[in-house]
Amino acid sequence: MTFPRRTQVVIVGAGPSGLLLGQLLHKAGIDNVVLEQRSPDYVLGRIRAGVLEQVCVDLLDEAGVGERMHREGLVHDGIELAFGGQRHRIDLKALSGGKTVMVYGQTEVTRDLMDARRAAGLPTVYEAADVAVHDFDSTAPRVSFQLEGVRHEIACDFIAGCDGFHGVCRASVPKERITHFERVYPFGWLGILADVPPVSDELIYSNHERGFALCSMRSKTRVRHYVQCSLQDKVEDWSDERFWDELRSRLDPAAAAALQTGPSIEKSIAPLRSFVAEPMRFGRLFLAGDAAHIVPPTGAKGLNLAASDVRYLSRAFIEFYADHTEAGIDDYSRKALRRIWKAERFSWHMTSLLHKFPAGPGDTGEVGHRMQTAELDWLVHSTAGMTALAENYVGLAFED
Ligand code: RFL
Ligand code: PHB
Numbered sequence: 001m002t003f004p005r006r007t008q009v010v011i012v013g014a015g016p017s018g019l020l021l022g023q024l025l026h027k028a029g030i031d032n033v034v035l036e037q038r039s040p041d042y043v044l045g046r047i048r049a050g051v052l053e054q055v056c057v058d059l060l061d062e063a064g065v066g067e068r069m070h071r072e073g074l075v076h077d078g079i080e081l082a083f084g085g086q087r088h089r090i091d092l093k094a095l096s097g098g099k100t101v102m103v104y105g106q107t108e109v110t111r112d113l114m115d116a117r118r119a120a121g122l123p124t125v126y127e128a129a130d131v132a133v134h135d136f137d138s139t140a141p142r143v144s145f146q147l148e149g150v151r152h153e154i155a156c157d158f159i160a161g162c163d164g165f166h167g168v169c170r171a172s173v174p175k176e177r178i179t180h181f182e183r184v185y186p187f188g189w190l191g192i193l194a195d196v197p198p199v200s201d202e203l204i205y206s207n208h209e210r211g212f213a214l215c216s217m218r219s220k221t222r223v224r225h226y227v228q229c230s231l232q233d234k235v236e237d238w239s240d241e242r243f244w245d246e247l248r249s250r251l252d253p254a255a256a257a258a259l260q261t262g263p264s265i266e267k268s269i270a271p272l273r274s275f276v277a278e279p280m281r282f283g284r285l286f287l288a289g290d291a292a293h294i295v296p297p298t299g300a301k302g303l304n305l306a307a308s309d310v311r312y313l314s315r316a317f318i319e320f321y322a323d324h325t326e327a328g329i330d331d332y333s334r335k336a337l338r339r340i341w342k343a344e345r346f347s348w349h350m351t352s353l354l355h356k357f358p359a360g361p362g363d364t365g366e367v368g369h370r371m372q373t374a375e376l377d378w379l380v381h382s383t384a385g386m387t388a389l390a391e392n393y394v395g396l397a398f399e400d
Helices: 016-027 040-045 054-062 067-072 106-119 240-249 253-258 302-323 327-354 365-379 383-394
Strands: 009-012 032-035 074-076 079-083 086-090 101-103 129-134 142-147 150-155 158-161 179-194 204-206 213-217 223-229 264-278 285-287
Touching: 009 016, 016 032, 016 054, 016 106, 016 302, 040 106, 054 101, 054 302, 067 106, 079 365, 086 383, 179 240, 204 327, 213 240, 223 240, 240 264, 264 327, 302 327, 327 365, 327 383, 365 383
Parallel strands: 009 032, 009 158, 079 204, 158 285
Antiparallel strands: 074 101, 079 086, 129 142, 142 150, 179 223, 179 264, 204 213, 213 223
């Protein structure tokens, strides 16, 4: 792999945030190098998000990588909420003034971005070990890393920390300059991928006394389903048969009857957390995506927030180079956090509304379940309630 000793922006992490930022900067004539600790196959093997907001779709188009998404992705006009043995449709399109969401896997988004980056001949260093960020408080930051046993260094104007929740960038900020806000939920999601047709044309979010369940999809022939599970559970505890039986038991009778089963292609457990780091800028180091925040997946916001950060950050860098102004980079953290906290609130609310909370202090256990049912019953019969959900689900507006 050849890479320059100096570039304008070093991007740490080749997940969706890093690759999308790289592509948008390249389109604007800004040089960048992406450093990723894993191999391309490993990155593509992570099964994650599936729902893209319109703004995320628009940004992928702007980056020139939307062609396959429009061909193979599924446009959804609504979602379904199931509780008390019945399903209720939320007409996202009608309630949000015509907005929809796109069902297209994060793996595919990443693959399209990787292909575009390779086709443009842009430098990406995979399997870069021991990445370290230096001198980000000066105007001459550097990033060093190890490749096949040899240490290298790249000088740059800016470092973009797109290296996820466990990355090195946020961890390199002195403790007294960063504040973390965190809530860890007392359950996880067990997800499986299987080649069977979806239960319904739209996603089903189910609140059930046995726990939350979600029927999602990747295509008309591939499903992604989730059930709420215990944090102590291991993937090995869940045979395919146990998973399908549990999912069926948490659906309304019509969906349960329509559920088709098959062998799982992938199965994994994810913990749920709400997390925000403030601020998102430290001199010439900027955090974006999961490096700065995590949402529980119930609102389908993680990847979309990553794209929203990248939108603000790419515009700030473009402004810096084109107009010689620091106004955009100075305002990045404030603008991004304003949108992030709204998505955090929505994701926390959807999580609280739909999951079974273990009995404990506060509105949990039986009281909590009654409160959830009352809220869901109100929501699906109130245009105001459904409109609020739809407006948040399809994605809130940007400041500019
Ligand atoms: P990523 O995808 O974690 O990528 C970060 C990259 O940085 C690399 N890295 C390093 N590289 C170099 N040096 C280091 N020291 C490094 N440390 C880490 C990593 O290897 C990796 O390649 O973060 P990014 O790009 O910010 O993207 C964020 C999204 O991946 C995430 O928010 C979503 O997947 C969240 N999410 C969902 N988001 C949605 O918008 N809609 C959904 O429907 C949705 N469903 C989900 C989800 C996340 C889930 N899990 C597993 C947490 C469903 C699930 C189950
Ligand atoms: C998914 O398809 O993986 C998915 C969809 C909606 C969510 C979370 C995950 O809220």
